[in-house]
Amino acid sequence: VVLIRDIFRQPDKYINQTIKVDGWVRTVRASKAFGFIELNDGTFFPSLQVVFEESLSNFKDIAKLITGSAIIVEGVLVESPGAKQPFELKAQNIRIEGLSAQDYPLQKKRHSFEFLRTIAHLRPRTNTFSAVFRVRSVVAYAIHKFFQERGFVYVHTPIITGSDAEGAGEMFRVTTLGFDQPPRDGQGKVDFSKDFFGKETNLTVSGQLNVESYCMAFNKVYTFGPTFRAENSNTARHAAEFWMIEPEIAFADLGDNMKLAEEMMKFIIGYVMDTAPEEMNFFNSFMDKSLFSRLENVLQSQFGHITYTDAINELQKSGEKFDYPVEWGQDLQTEHERFLSEKIFAKPVFVTDYPKEIKAFYMRMNEDGRTVAAMDLLAPEVGEIIGGSQREERLDCLVKRMDELGLNQDEYQWYLDIRRYGSARHAGFGLGFERLIMYLTGMTNIRDVISFPRTPKNAEF
Numbered sequence: 497v498v499l500i501r502d503i504f505r506q507p508d509k510y511i512n513q514t515i516k517v518d519g520w521v522r523t524v525r526a527s528k529a530f531g532f533i534e535l536n537d538g539t540f541f542p543s544l545q546v547v548f549e550e551s552l553s554n555f556k557d558i559a560k561l562i563t564g565s566a567i568i569v570e571g572v573l574v575e576s577p578g579a580k581q582p583f584e585l586k587a588q589n590i591r592i593e594g595l596s597a598q599d600y601p602l603q604k605k606r607h608s609f610e611f612l613r614t615i616a617h618l619r620p621r622t623n624t625f626s627a628v629f630r631v632r633s634v635v636a637y638a639i640h641k642f643f644q645e646r647g648f649v650y651v652h653t654p655i656i657t658g659s660d661a662e663g664a665g666e667m668f669r670v671t672t673l674g675f676d677q678p679p680r681d682g683q684g685k686v687d688f689s690k691d692f693f694g695k696e697t698n699l700t701v702s703g704q705l706n707v708e709s710y711c712m713a714f715n716k717v718y719t720f721g722p723t724f725r726a727e728n729s730n731t732a733r734h735a736a737e738f739w740m741i742e743p744e745i746a747f748a749d750l751g752d753n754m755k756l757a758e759e760m761m762k763f764i765i766g767y768v769m770d771t772a773p774e775e776m777n778f779f780n781s782f783m784d785k786s787l788f789s790r791l792e793n794v795l796q797s798q799f800g801h802i803t804y805t806d807a808i809n810e811l812q813k814s815g816e817k818f819d820y821p822v823e824w825g826q827d828l829q830t831e832h833e834r835f836l837s838e839k840i841f842a843k844p845v846f847v848t849d850y851p852k853e854i855k856a857f858y859m860r861m862n863e864d865g866r867t868v869a870a871m872d873l874l875a876p877e878v879g880e881i882i883g884g885s886q887r888e889e890r891l892d893c894l895v896k897r898m899d900e901l902g903l904n905q906d907e908y909q910w911y912l913d914i915r916r917y918g919s920a921r922h923a924g925f926g927l928g929f930e931r932l933i934m935y936l937t938g939m940t941n942i943r944d945v946i947s948f949p950r951t952p953k954n955a956e957f
């Protein structure tokens with residue numbers, strides 16, 4: 497069986513040869529004497545045209561095939577007289593593997609993304625979602641390639657954790673069904689707070705703390721896995737389950753961190769444009785006509801840099817009316833982030849040195865005692881796509897900050913150990929994988945770039 501991808505990439509190898517392909521029917525058009533099938537096997541974004549003639553013994557059954565049916569075609573690949581495709585498969589034999597039912601919900605017409613979310617198990621068979629998920633796969637590979645080529649070690653950090661990596665309390669608790677001796681409280685009721693075989697555990701919000709400890713052994717590391725946030729926000733950019741890429745580098749400061757992030761972003765864009773040109777063309781034509789110029793602009797430009805304090809000043813000076821107030825000490829909202837990257841810089845921009853109150857406990861305190869060595873990368877159309885920092889490597893400063901925030905040191909002893917045994921400057925960041933895919937495709941809702949989105953009230957499938 498030949499992959500449709502290989503036929504499109506190397507037609508010369510297959511032309512005038514007898515080959516076999518399999519896949520799912522996108523459309524069938526038939527007259528009395530012959531017909532056409534658009535066949536997609538999922539390996540390539542465009543479909544292959546199959547021509548079939550009356551001489552086939554099951555001609556009538558094929559002419560009646562319902563979209564979605566699974567078939568296997570044997571035939572000769574011939575140069576096509578039609579202008580649309582340079583070649584087509586002239587069928588000698590078509591085997592119907594599995595008929596699709598009459599109520600197949602995907603029709604040739606365009607369906608709304610809202611509707612397609614209700615059939616998340618079938619939407620990968622549409623052109624848009626075929627392109628999205630092929631790009632998602634290519635980008636995941638590009639990320640591994642980028643880090644592996646630079647000597648980073650890929651660390652698998654745990655999904656179930658005993659500590660809150662962000663100290664923000666936005667966690668999903670893990671409970672143990674079927675645990676035969678669950679801990680009981682004073683009234684004899686099950687104490688769910690200690691439900692992981694007697695310990696309180698949660699789904700990870702970030703692999704960072706674990707990856708920091710590996711950074712202090714391997715120098716350059718990254719993790720790439722699912723993370724979970726129990727934030728009940730119903731936006732187009734937040735999901736309760738999303739994937740994050742978190743590199744961490746030792747003997748490095750915030751400047752090194754930003755350099756790495758910029759290099760990575762440019763590498764990914766270059767790689768996906770080269771590797772998935774058909775999909776990217778599709779997005780540029782149908783999702784966002786300015787996509788290519790935006791991505792080109794990223795490749796050509798150097799990312800902007802501005803401190804949080806200057807950003808606040810710029811936003812206040814702009815005279816723009818925002819829904820949320822712009823005030824030193826308040827976190828930037830999406831509208832502010834987009835204004836900065838779209839209007840003020842017109843390219844991705846790093847905002848650095850945020851007030852300590854709005855950032856996590858592990859960020860390195862700046863000399864001023866009010867701000868921390870944080871960096872967010874804000875991108876046009878999406879807003880925050882990366883969040884990172886230089887870490888507090890000084891044991892006394894870290895302990896002091898944790899005390900101020902009321903964090904329980906017992907839970908973080910292992911994390912403090914990293915500062916006790918050969919502490920070194922280090923920095924890292926988290927790239928939101930879905931936000932990156934949105935940025936690269938022009939898709940505007942996070943629910944449409946992850947296979948089975950988990951958002952409030954959305955956990956079927």
Ligand code: 4AD
Nearest residue numbers: 702704734735738742881882883884924925926928
């Ligand atoms: O800014 P965040 O919360 O940073 C961290 O978790 C750090 N521990 C990362 C690190 O330094 N190693 O999250 C990082 C990125 C954000 O910039 C955003 O792109 C994405 O993760 N993100 C989300 N994406 C989708 N849905 C959500 N609910 C997200 N929360 C964060």
Ligand code: MG
Nearest residue numbers: 872880882883
């Ligand atoms: Mg953040």
